[in-house]
Amino acid sequence: MNEDYMKEALKEAKKAYKKLEVPIGAIIVKDGKIIARAHNLREKKQSSLAHAEIIAIKKACEKLESWRLDGADLYVTLEPCAMCAGAITQARINKVYFGAKDEKNGCVGSIANIFDDIPTTHRVKYEYVDNRDCSYILTKFFKELRHIKKM
């Protein structure tokens, strides 16, 4: 785990935060280089697909001109949902690092485990990295959102 990469994913989460999107960021690294970076844009794009991981995978495929992201690692500030975990598997990503657990929707150990429990030919490795900044920005966002809704 390279902490600098998680910091870059966090920078992306901060961009989402400023746009009033749920603050989640992701980056994809291959051969020591960041090949894609993205943040959640579901509300702005009004697309249920616009999670940070999906946008990052789209960009990485475009960059490499290949649907196979073999050897690439994905850093994301929050545990992926089923769609994103499935997309990570489809893209043949090597390893996923996530900075906070998602007890409601996380499908890499919290409510399910797409990587371990679904028998696919490509097996994605993963590591939960307890990064307080990743969870703090989410807590802060939802606290402020509740405050706004009460006004």
Added chain:
Amino acid sequence: MNEDYMKEALKEAKKAYKKLEVPIGAIIVKDGKIIARAHNLREKKQSSLAHAEIIAIKKACEKLESWRLDGADLYVTLEPCAMCAGAITQARINKVYFGAKDEKNGCVGSIANIFDDIPTTHRVKYEYVDNRDCSYILTKFFKELRHIKKM
């Protein structure tokens, strides 16, 4: 189940077939109208995300200008994979009809069941419709592909 809608999804699968893509097609229906249609374009787009269901969801969100596809049904010629089943849940689709089972990658009953086994707030209904045309086009495609590879 409206058989005409599965025929429309099959028309999409045929478009993929002609492009040498694995022949899978999908359509999304809301209030009796087809609001999106798509076919697999993974090779052409070189994107691991370019499954028929994902492209159809993207188009439907754009059409409705909303990430919520409540009340919409999705017809797809092949059982969705984990990514697509997750995306269908994220989009709040009402019901999925699929015309063939995917014993290797299908996550709506074959190798896993994303809709039944993952405890999410939105529960997607589903129905397997045994449509021989949906499985026939796939069998034909892979048979021809093997033939080409042998030449």
